[in-house]
Amino acid sequence: MRISLATEAVADGATADLFSEETTPFQSWEESGSSGAGQAKANCYDDWSFGLGRALVTVSLRPMPTSRVKRAYKYRFYPTPEQAAELARTFGCVRKVYNMALAARTEAWKGRSERIGYNATSALLTAWKKTEELAYLNDVSSVPLQQALRHLQTAFTNYFAKRAKYPRFKAKRKSRASAEYTRSAFRFRDGELTLAKMAEPLAIVWSRPLSKGAEPSTVTVSRDAAGRPGVDVYVRHHP
Secondary structure (H helix, E strand, O other), X not given: OEEEEEEEEOOOOOOOOOOOOOOOHHHHHHHHOOOOHHHHHHOOOOEEEEEEOOEEEEEEEEOOOOOOEEEEEXXXXXXXXXXXXXXXXXXXXXHHHHHHHHHHHHHHHHHHOOOOOHHHHHHHHHHHHOOOOOHXXXXXXXXXXXXXXXXXXXXXXXXXXXXXXXXXXXXXXXXXXEEEEEHHHEEXXXXXXXXXXXXXXXXXXXXXXXXXXXXXXXXXXXXXXXXXXXXXXXXXXXX
């Protein structure tokens, strides 16, 4: 709950008495609601104003919006040969889509001074999937591919806002291989995480438990330079 005080002073020094020992506005308010506790409770979220000397004081008693915090948990996991192959395909497709979308946006921006956004690149992705050359993009989950386009959109937004340099292409050996899955592309049940296009849950080493009652909202699977797979589980919870 938020309690805020707003004052309007008529002359210098008029607000000096607001916090003096003789001022008991909350006591006066409680006494003024003597017609019944139910009425006082019903009106407890109203803005309340009263005169104090030569100042007008407004007290706002309103519930603050509930905030939620996003927290990441990092774990190691050991994929089966089938899962490792699926992840390798997904990593490659994510990198391919990101680089192709970056090339298209670069051609538009540097060649025609035209800005194209996420929706345009998403339409391009749909067209790419229909070609014989890029039909293999249909073999992996579409969510990580769409997330790659969203990350590229964020990179361009930061560039145009002068918060970052121009986006760079992802190299196969130098860039971190990763794929991001939103809630529609994975299942979390009974402490087990199963990604789209996979029949079995990942063998995750739960080195520490998730927050009580937490539900994953996003999962990012990655592979470091040494080839070790890892998963970042993002959850939202009340602080």
